[in-house]
Amino acid sequence: MARARASASAGVVSAAVPVAVAIGVFGIVYGAAAGPVLGTPMTVVSSLIVFSGVAQFTMVALVAAGATPVAVLGAVATLALRHLPLGAVLQPVLTDGRGRRALIAPFLLDETTGLALTTDARAERTLAVSGGLAYAGWVGGTIIGLAGGTYASFEPLAAALFPVLFVGLAALTARTQSDAARAALAGVGSAILLITWPAADALGVIAVAVVVSCVVRAA
C-alpha cells in the first residue's frame, strides 16, 4: 500500500515538473511585460496573490491601455467563470470536505485539473502538489522576468508544451469511443471558432466543450 502511494506521488511529481517549468517560462514573460506597467513591487505581489496567467496578462494589457478599474474587474470576473466547469469535472473524484477543498482551491488551474483526473494519486493531493510546483514556477518566473532574465531560447518549447499537455489529458480522459468522438468534435469546433473569431478566447472554447457534452450523448 505504502509502495503504491509512493509510486503514485512520484508519478504526480514527474508529470507536474515539466508543467511547472513551462508555467515558469510564461512567468518570465509576464514579469518582463508587467514590470514597466505595474512596477516591480506590484508585479511580484500580483503573481503572489492572483496566480492566474490569463487574468494577470489581461489586467496588465487593460491597465497599459488606460482602462478603468471597472473594466479591469469586469474582464477578470468574466475570465473567472472558467473555473466553474473545472470544479464540476473534479467533483466526482474529490473525497475531502469543503474546508480542505477550499484550502487547495487556489491551485485550481486547467493543467492541475487535468493531472488530478488522470494520475493515480488522490485528486486533492495531485492538485496540491502540482499546484504548489506551478505556483513556485509562476512566482519564480515573474521575479526572473523582472530581473531581466531571458526566455527566448525556451519560449518555443514552453509554448509547445501546453497543447501537448492538453492533447495528452484529452486522450487520457477519453475512456470510450464516445468520449474520443466528443473530444475530436470539440477540438475541431474550437479551432474553427478561434480561427474565425479569435476574440472568443478561453470562454468561447469552454462553451464549445460544454455544448458538445450536452448535445453528443453517444457516438
Next chain:
Amino acid sequence: MSLSLLIVVAAITIGSRVAALAMLPPLRGPVAAIAQRLPAPLFASLAALSITGSGGTVTRPILAATGCALVAALRWRSLLVILAAGMGGCLAASLIW
C-alpha cells in the same frame, strides 16, 4: 494601478476557484451526466486554444508537437510518453524549419 484594485482582482480569481471547488452543490441528474462527459472535450478545446494562441497564429513547431503527441496518445496511455513525444516533435521541427 492601486493595491486595492489588485486585491479585488485576487479576491475574484481565488474566490471563483473556492466557489468552484468547495461551494458548488453536488451535481445531479442531467447536469451530472454532462459533467461526466465534459473532461475529454474540455481538454481538447483547451488544446485548440493553446495551439492557436491568443492571436490566432499557429507555428510549425507547435503543430509538429501536437501531431506527435496525438500519434503517441493513440498508442500509449501515459502522459509522460505523450509529453516526451510532443517535445521531441517540437525540437525536430525547430531544427528542420
